[in-house]
Amino acid sequence: MNITYNRFLTFFLFGFFMIIMMSSCQKEVIEISSAQDNETTKLTVNSTLTTLITDTVSNDGSIDNIIDKANCLEIKLPVFVVVNGTGVEINSIEDYQVIEEIFDRFNDDIDKIDIEYPIRVVTNEFAEILIDNENEFKELVNSCKGENEKDDDIECIDFMYPISISVFNTDFDIVDTKTINNDENLFSFLKNLNASTIASIKFPIRLVKADGTIISVNNNQELENAIIQAADSCDEDDDFNFNDDDPDYCNVDFVQQSLERCMWKITTFSNNASFENYSFRFSDDSTFTINQNGTIEGFGDWSVETSNNKNILRLSSTINDFNGDWEILECGDKFLDITKDGSILKIEKNCPDFSVEEVKETLLGCKWGISDFINNGENLSDQYIDYKFDFNNDETFEISDGSNTFPGSWTVERNEFGNVIINIASVFTDVVDEYFVASINNSNILIQSNSGKTIKLKKDCSTGVGDINVDRLNFLVLNCVWKIVDLNKEGNNLTANYTNYRFKFFQDGTFLFYNAFGADYYVGIWKAERTNRVVFLLTSQGLSNEITNFYEVILLEDEKLNLFVDGINGMHEMKLERECI
Structure with missing residues (x-):
């Protein structure tokens, strides 16, 4: 009885457990099969989601851009570098700040960093490469995208680990369960995924955005949407400073906008020191001029571009020394350092320091002739050489070539960049524009517009003998000394004597005529007055009548005085120039 009961119990229990086990196994197969038939949970090779995840977890090499300037590479620490002549051992990410502090000590030098080889670098696919020298390193760097250039990696969202992934074969049999603890693990897993393998992430999982927001997703579609939405939602810090705490200097937009404001003076040109103190004026129509002391020495075209992963200033002008692609080494609000073929060119922003009132006062009183006129790189000076501006106190002017006269209006103001601007409006449309005052003195004014016009004006006070002002004549002759540059009497040129x-000339009406390189001198009396014309008397008991006479003033400028007599025996003309020491 007991034996029969025991046997029955044994068979019953065995059958019961077999049913449970079969039911359990069948249930697992059904769940797995059901999960893998659902498109919302599949993770297959070359799918959109797999590509997005790969781009998100690829190695971001921008953290050490201050050293390698390569977003797709990360130098494996420790590494020893020489920064502007100072040796620095980099043992951690925090040490990159030391490099930036050395760079920031001076804003007028060219920052330089040298790496001590060999080094090891990690690519964006987490591959480790040994680099033995600078040439090998540059070749690898050139394979990366340039500064702030769009690349594949997604840096605005990150996975939070650990993550579990189940792997199945095509029969939906479980092959493995992976625990993923970091980006490198996930990248490696996805790269090794093949067409015969199906994977499924165990949801829900969490991700963190660049602003610190944590989100949870429950399936593949939610994950794909989250990555796509976050992809361009932040600054990926792909510039070449550290920690993105510097202004984004030296990118194309910054350099271009900065160059269009004010003049830029050459402070260093290693290839040709004779060009130091020349100035560039860059216009927003992609033309520029090269000036020296208010004189236009050359002109051409310019642009700021990215080429071979480097930002460059491209110049093409009438002066070959400046032509070509200049790599931008360093820049700031007021300076730009560029290099080409080993030459270093440093320029500094040179905004004029004269006032609106000074410009107005200078323009009034005399006429201003056009001595240079360049429009969009074309020299048109010969067409405008006879034109003269006559600016009036009421902000009107006339411009005339002697035959035709055109009215206009003018204003002077200071713009938001600190530049003094002359606005010219006229029916003579050739000169109509808003002009930046590049340079100004008592004799010349250089004005330039962003539309490509460059005009040099030269003061012309010789508008006719009747217009010569005796008070102005007296004022000018009493300042500085005057030398003879041309002397003719009765057909004889006496200049060399x-x-x-x-x-x-002195205020009391006397003058001294002396040998600047000797001891001899003469004393005389001078007088300027207006009768029916302006006359200038020079008389002296000991001085030759080659010098003395009762002259008519036929030309008066700030630096020139021409005296003339039409005598019985012929003309007597003396030309003087002012000499201020």
């Missing part, structure tokens, strides 16, 4: 002599 008086090359070393100078006039010094």
Whole structure:
């Protein structure tokens, strides 16, 4: 009885457990099969989601851009570098700040960093490469995208680990369960995924955005949407400073906008020191001029571009020394350092320091002739050489070539960049524009517009003998000394006899005519007055009548005085120039 009961119990229990086990196994197969038939959970090779995840977990090499300037590479620490001549051992990410502090000590030097080889670098696919020298390193760097250039990696969202992934074969049999603990694990897993393998992430999982927001997703579609939405939602810090705490200097937009404001003076040109103190004026129509002391020496075209992963200033002008692609080494609000073929060119922003009132006062009183006129790189000076501006106190002007006269209006103001601007409006449309005052003195004004016009104006006070002002004549002759540059009497050129002599005129009506390189001198009396014309008397008991006479003033400028007599025996003409020491 007991034996029969025991046997029955044994068979019953065995059958019961077999049913449970079969039911359990069948249930697992059904769940797995059901899961893998659902498109919302599959993770297959070359799918959109797999590509997005790969781009998100690829190695971001921008953290050490201050050293390698390569977003797709990360130098494996420790590494020893020489920064502007100072040796620095980099043992951690925090040490990159030391490099930036050395760079920031001066804003007018060229920052330089040298790496001590060999080094190891990690690619964006987490491959480790040994680099033995600078040439090998540059070749690898050139394979990366440039500064702030769009690349494949997604840096605005990150996975939170650990993550579990189940792997099945095509029969939906479980092959393995992977626990993923970091980006490198996930990248490696996805790269090794093949067409015969199906994977499924165990949801829900969490991700963190660049602003610190944590989100949870429950299936593949939610994950794909989250990555796509976050992909361009932040600054990926792909510039070449550290920690993105510097202004984004030296990118194309910054350099271009900065160059269009003010003049830029050459402070260093290693290839040709004779160009130091020349200035560039860059216009927003992609033309520029090269100036020296208010004189236009050359002109051409310019652009700021990215080429071979480097930002460059491209110049094409009438002066070959400046032409070509200049790599931008360093820049700031007020300076730009560029290099080409081993030459270093440093320029500094040179905004004029004169006032609106100074410009207005200078323009008034005399006429201003056009001595240079360049429009969009074309020299049109010969067409405008006879034109003269006559600016009036009421902000009107006339411009005339002697035959035709055109009215206009003018204003002077300072713009938001600190530049003094002359606005010219006229029916003579050739000169109509808003002009930046590049340089100004008592004799010349250089104005340039962003539309490509460059005009040099030269003061012209010789508008006719009747217009010569005696008070102005007296004021000018009393300042500085005057030398003879041309002397003709009755057909004889006597200039060479008086090359070393100078006039010094005094307030009491006396003058001294002396040898600047000798001891001899003469004293005389001078007087300027208006009768029916402006006359200038020079008389002296000991001085030759080659110098003395009762002259008519036929030309008066700030630096020039021309005296003339039409005598019985012929003309007597003396030309003087002012000499201020």
